[in-house]
Amino acid sequence: MRDIPFVDPYLDDREMNAVIEVMKSHYLVEGKHSRDFERKFSEFTGAKHSIICNNGTAALHLALESLDIPPGGEVITTPFTFIATSNSILFGGLVPKFVDVDSETWNLDPHLVESAITEKTKAIMPVHIFGLAADMKHLREIAEKYDLHLIEDAAQGFGARIDGKHVGSFGDVATFSMYATKNLISGEGGVVTTNNDEIADKLDSLKNHGRTIEGGYKHVRVGFNYRLTDMQGAVASVQMDKAEEILSQRKVNVEFYRSVVDDIDGLEYQKVPAGFDHGNYIFALDTRKIGTKPSEAVDSFKANHVLARPIYNKLSYEQENFKAINDWRWAKVIDYPDYTKVKCPVSEEISRNHFEIPVVPSLNNEEREKVAQTIRKVFT
Numbered sequence: 385m386r387d388i389p390f391v392d393p394y395l396d397d398r399e400m401n402a403v404i405e406v407m408k409s410h411y412l413v414e415g416k417h418s419r420d421f422e423r424k425f426s427e428f429t430g431a432k433h434s435i436i437c438n439n440g441t442a443a444l445h446l447a448l449e450s451l452d453i454p455p456g457g458e459v460i461t462t463p464f465t466f467i468a469t470s471n472s473i474l475f476g477g478l479v480p481k482f483v484d485v486d487s488e489t490w491n492l493d494p495h496l497v498e499s500a501i502t503e504k505t506k507a508i509m510p511v512h513i514f515g516l517a518a519d520m521k522h523l524r525e526i527a528e529k530y531d532l533h534l535i536e537d538a539a540q541g542f543g544a545r546i547d548g549k550h551v552g553s554f555g556d557v558a559t560f561s562m563y564a565t566k567n568l569i570s571g572e573g574g575v576v577t578t579n580n581d582e583i584a585d586k587l588d589s590l591k592n593h594g595r596t597i598e599g600g601y602k603h604v605r606v607g608f609n610y611r612l613t614d615m616q617g618a619v620a621s622v623q624m625d626k627a628e629e630i631l632s633q634r635k636v637n638v639e640f641y642r643s644v645v646d647d648i649d650g651l652e653y654q655k656v657p658a659g660f661d662h663g664n665y666i667f668a669l670d671t672r673k674i675g676t677k678p679s680e681a682v683d684s685f686k687a688n689h690v691l692a693r694p695i696y697n698k699l700s701y702e703q704e705n706f707k708a709i710n711d712w713r714w715a716k717v718i719d720y721p722d723y724t725k726v727k728c729p730v731s732e733e734i735s736r737n738h739f740e741i742p743v744v745p746s747l748n749n750e751e752r753e754k755v756a757q758t759i760r761k762v763f764t
């Protein structure tokens with residue numbers, strides 16, 4: 385049996401043939417396949433506009449740029465995420481304000497968000513961590529009450545739903561990643577979604593050197609080059625055709641693991657609130673109650689040929705770039721908080737006491753059973 389992987393892109397001849405078709409067409413950047421993808425992505429998520437771009441970090445940068453928030457504005461976000469979330473806030477001179485997560489869902493706690501709002505707050509940026517949507521209805525209410533922008537970092541959220549509605553249009557704008565590990569992949573790749581026509585036009589322009597729809601050499605705003613190749617667009621488009629298959633296989637794996645973990649006293653996992661569908665990007669074991677050290681558990685899983693791994697053991701504000709924020713060039717004009725003094729106790733507890741196990745769609749019954757046996761062996 386192979387070492388059971390936590391990353392295994394779900395590819396077959398369909399993606400390969402699509403790439404060859406693009407190469408043969410000689411139309412290499414954002415052509416027919418990328419436009420097909422955008423249409424399929426909007427159909428799937430229900431978002432009116434889907435704009436493809438070259439990665440999820442660029443998508444976040446575009447989303448924030450599209451909202452035109454003046455430098456120095458604060459953006460409330462979670463520290464329990466990949467560093468791209470908070471780095472993208474820093475790019476344009478905005479200030480991440482870290483708020484703690486809910487102990488059960490591991491997503492931004494809306495009550496704490498509301499009490500963290502100041503006159504400097506301009507936006508709230510939740511992350512749908514591990515594929516579970518943040519409490520978007522509650523966050524939307526808060527955003528409306530205080531007249532704040534709401535940006536979904538849905539990099540990990542493909543497949544996540546609340547009351548049947550896919551993430552991507554709960555906020556003013558949302559961003560997805562199609563990095564090679566994600567539920568839906570193009571190698572590198574990103575998508576920005578919005579229901580707002582004006583924001584959509586701006587996103588199209590911002591990602592293409594500030595051009596208008598006419599193209600050419602007319603530049604109406606400062607912009608970037610965040611275009612995607614059509615080879616990647618073609619892979620993404622084929623992946624959309626397989627989306628249900630990918631998500632349902634991940635779900636089978638996760639539901640099986642949950643039934644195993646439910647029988648082990650003290651071992652837990654991220655709780656899915658009623659009405660929420662988890663996208664099952666990551667299934668992580670929560671060792672807060674059982675007390676086993678994740679590093680030791682991970683070693684035991686590996687010894688049993690199950691490739692588990694710890695993920696966000698350091699919160700964003702604990703990373704060196706935040707500790708040394710005054711080395712960042714925007715610090716010449718912006719007063720950043722002292723991030724060494726930030727404390728989010730729930731996030732800290734979760735970050736030290738979780739690790740992921742493989743949920744890739746390619747797992748067969750024997751492999752799934754092997755993961756289950758390993759869970760039992762390590763924790764009982």
Ligand SMILES: Cc1ncc(COP(=O)(O)O)c(C=O)c1O
Nearest residue numbers: 439440441466468469539561563
């Ligand atoms: C929560 C989150 N935000 C943003 C990103 C950035 O996406 P990308 O790696 O495609 O730039 C990721 C990627 O892993 C992520 O997990």
